[in-house]
Amino acid sequence: MSKNIRTSVAAGSTAKSVLVRRVASAVILPGILTSMLVLAPQASAATTAPVSGICNGVVNQQAHRGNVQPNLLKAAARQNAEQIATLTAERAALVTTQNTLTTQIKAAEAEIAALDAEHATLVGKVDLVTMSLTKLEADQATLTAAIATANTELTTLQGQKTTLVNQITPLETQLTAAQTELAGLNTKKTQALADKATKEGELAAANTRLQTLTGAATAAQNTVNAQLALITTATDELAGLTAQGDAAQGLVDAAEKKLADARAALPALETAAKTADTNAAAATAAMVKAEENLRLAEQSVTTFTQRIGTIEARLPVLQTEIAGVQGDISTKNAEIAAKQKEIAAATATPVADAAALKTQLAALEAELAAVKGNSDKKKQELNAAITAKKAEIAAAELAAANKTAVINALNGDLTKLQGQLATLNSQLSAKQQESSNLQQQLPGLQTSLAGANAQVTSATGTLADAKTTQTAANTALTGANAAVAAKKAEIAALEAALPGLTGDLTAAKAEITRKQGELTALQDALPGLQATLTAANAAVTTETAEVTRLDGEVAKLVGTLGTLNTSITAAENAILSLQNQLTPLQTSLNTLNTQISEKEAALTTAKADLSKIDAQIVTQAATLRTLESAKKPNRDAVAAQKAVVAGLQAQYAAVLDRIAVIDGTIALGGCLA
DSSP states (O other): OHHHHHHHHHHHHHHHHHHHHHHHHHHHHHHHHHHHHHHSOOOOOOOOOOOSSOOTTTOOTTGGGTOOOHHHHHHHHHHHHHHHHHHHHHHHHHHHHHHHHHHHHHHHHHHHHHHHHHHHHHHHHHHHHHHHHHHHHHHHHHHHHHHHHHHHHHHHHHHHHHHHHHHHHHHHHHHHHHHHHHHHHHHHHHHHHHHHHHHHHHHHHHHHHHHHHHHHHHHHHHHHHHHHHHHHHHHHHHHHHHHHHOBTHHHHHHHHHHHHHHHHHHHHHHHHHHHHHHHHHHHHHHHHHHHHHHHHHHHHHHHHHHHHHHHHHHHHHHHHHHHHHHHHHHHHHHHHHHHHHHHHHHHHSOOOOHHHHHHHHHHHHHHHHHOOSSOHHHHHHHHHHHHHHHHHHHHHHHHHHHHHHHHHHHHHHHHHHHHHHHHHHHHHHHHHHHHHHHHHHHHHHHHHHHHHHHHHHHHHHHHHHHHHHHHHHHHHHHHHHHHHHHHHHHHHHHHHHGGGOOBOHHHHHHHHHHHHHHHHHHHHHHHHHHHHHHHHHHHHHHHHHHHHHHHHHHHHHHHHHHHHHHHHHHHHHHHHHHHHHHHHHHHHHHHHHHHHHHHHHHHHHHHHHHHHHHHHHHHHHHHHHHHHTSSSOOHHHHHHHHHHHHHHHHHHHHHHHHHHHHOTTTTTTTOOO
8 A cells, every 4th residue: 555655646746847847838938938029139120231323202312311201111120010919919929828727726736736735634544444454453463362262262161061951950840849749838828727717617616516505514612502592491491490399309310310311412512522623623624725726826826026127037038139230220220321422423423425536536547547548647647647537446345345344343232231231120029029029928928927916815815814714713722622611620520419409399399390391492402503504514515515515626727727837948048948959050051151251252253253354355455456467566565465465364364263263063054073
């Protein structure tokens, strides 16, 4: 290209010398003509020399004395005027020619200035091409080193990818099996919870019935106790009457009667004491059951509290992760915006219009074809201009190709950044979905926790009621035992006082008979009341057995539910462990895939460089053929162009070597060696 520029400069110098010669001619020619006009001899009337004779009618006597005739003077003046007019016209034509040549000189000077400007532009283009060539050579060295390093890393990464895939596959299988097992356990847990709820409903109904029957049994017992109190009162009154009616035998009989009544009442009191003992035992069992219910309710509260605490601890972590992913998305958007600005700047970078240059080249070639004759100088000038124009076209096409390659590379980077942005958006959606799922679970767990707290409150109240019932039953047992002891003391006192008792026997017997009738009536009503009490006690016993059975089934279901919860926890821990193992492996696999993609992008870049250098080789080879096919080839230009083509071919071979290092199967048509 520098040779072509020198040729263009030489052609410009030749044209300049031609213009200088033309200017010199334009300046000298008017001077010569002017001198001719000045030095031209004027027409004048010649004086007549002395003559030996007299010319008829030509001169007069004064002519002999040297005087010119007026006619001859007029003729000479007329001839001079004509010559002056001719010379004046010639002078005007020469002035016009001078003005024309002056205009041509100014045009030539303007053309010389344009050629100088074009020369400066060409020198700048030469410097630009030299810098571009230097940059291309530096880029070639950088790409060669990067591709060699990338090839080594690609081989290593592919091996690591294979290892990770082999590790991930069994973990994913185990994870699937654990998730299936967890689903089955959750199904069993749901069924167990439903069964437990059903049994608890049945148990609540049985407890309600038991309380009703217990109330009925208590009422019957109270009725029997009231009847026994009436009998006791009648017996006491009978004893008093016996004491009043018979001072001796009556008192004895009354004492005996009272003794018999006391002995008869003793088994009832002992039965009441046994009943009170049974009630105390039942109250104690109810208290134990209430304590167990309270323990289970508190355990449920603890479980729900732990699950809620786990979710509440997880939510801030997820929020932090979401904020991090959103920050990455913002960063990636900024990178995408910067890359788009780079693309816009590369797109806006001006390049020479190759089409306009080709139009100028066609005009020069048409002008060369129009040259006729043996005007070698003109042809050389046109050939030099055509060669320079072709170099400009090649440089413009090269600049356009470079600009296109840069824009394509930037678009590739933009596509890669957009893919990374899509990946970050999907990660953000997954984190937000996980947070939403946990937040949706939280109200249900809080509701369950509130229910468990209500159960704890209810169980606490039930336990307090059971303790109160136990205290009352123990008090009743103490009272019954005290009554039995008092009755035994009364019997002992009656037995001690029996020998000394006397009284009015007849009246006492009549009153005794009446009282005995009342006592008989009361005793006759007692079996019915006892039967009612027995039936109520039997119903209470039956319902108590049913409650015990249902309580046992509920306890069994609670045990089953605990086992299922333990199994579910174990399965969830196993899944969590597998996920903890799977997550870093998947991260490593994604990293390897990214690195492999980068190596493939490097291969694509190398192939793009290969296509670009190939296009440059074609253009420079065409330029070389043009120089070699010229009528008078410029050896320096041909040698320089051959060096350019050889350099491009060396770059082409270097890129092929880079591609072979990245992928050795390309030279074999994609087949392994």
